[in-house]
Amino acid sequence: MxxxxxxxxxxxxxxxxxxxxxxxxxxxxxxxxxxxxxxxxxxxxxxxxxxxxxxxxxxxxxxxxxxxxxxxxxxxxxxxxxxxxxxxxxxxxxxxxxxxxxxxxxxxAALAEAKFGSGRGYERMVCLTLGTGLGGGIIIDDEILSGGPNGGTGEIGHMILYPNGQKCSCGRNGCYEQYVSGTAIQRRIKEAGLELSPFELFPKASEDPQAAKVVKEFTFDLAVIISTLQAALDMDAVIIGGGVSESASYWMDDLMNQVKPLLLNDLDIELASFGNxxxxxxxxxxxxxx
Ligand SMILES: [Zn+2]
Missing domain, CATH: 3.30.420.40 (ATPase, nucleotide binding domain)
Structure with missing residues (x-):
């Protein structure tokens, strides 16, 4: 072999x-x-x-x-x-x-999920890695959609969610990455006046209204992102990985409820099979x- x-x-x-x-x-x-x-x-x-x-x-x-x-x-x-x-x-x-x-x-990471992980069986999928930043990988017919003169195809993390929003490392404002990455969740927690790590935040949402608000804002933004990607790519599935996905048992239902009215067609949303x-x-x- x-x-x-x-x-x-x-x-x-x-x-x-x-x-x-x-x-x-x-x-x-x-x-x-x-x-x-x-x-x-x-x-x-x-x-x-x-x-x-x-x-x-x-x-x-x-x-x-x-x-x-x-x-x-x-x-x-x-x-x-x-x-x-x-x-x-x-x-x-x-x-x-x-x-x-x-x-x-x-x-x-998207290729690994497509071939060996949660993306098996899907011809068209988008993999979102919610870690320090927001990594995006698009697989169409088992191939990475990549390239471009600047190597920028599929840079989902730098699509703009809120014009004039949060400052991004790319020098512009309001990119997806600034709203749904682990770093973004940390910022949201701080702005809500809470002293928690992202890992502590999600379990707390059932009892603390401030924590619940942060989670709701995060899942809403993620739902909008998924809906926009569907309109552009008509993928069969979205695979969510990265550190933030480890807490998904606390926020997945919330995400599903928020994304449902925003979808054009049915879409499978799965967690990634692999970590690092x-x-x-x-x-x-x-x-x-x-
Ligand atoms: Zn950016």
Missing amino acids: MKVLGVDIGGTKIRFGIVDEKGKVYVDERVETTFPLYELLEHHVMRLIESYPEIEAIGIGTAGFVDAKNGKIIYMSETLPGWTGTEVKKQLEKATNLRVEVENDANC EAGILGAALLVLPE
């Missing part, structure tokens, strides 16, 4: 997984993200392919805007300094003599056979 290396590059750590065609993870290693980043990546990739010569190809998922066709980082914020402009595919293929593919990490390992699985899928 074919085995490949899946790499998930984030702001604090890089995760390496050796994965087979069935999605089985054989080796799973984490290293701290340090800089210069490309040198760190190449060092660990070379070390792993020396130890595991069965690795046949390398898939890489990374934060930032990616030109997936050329495997190049078009833009990444200062979370990963120096990463913008890096020709990851070209350099790493030269170093390893193996095939290398690069994609945005949210797209990789979606990154290495999806990255591996970039280079695994269909």
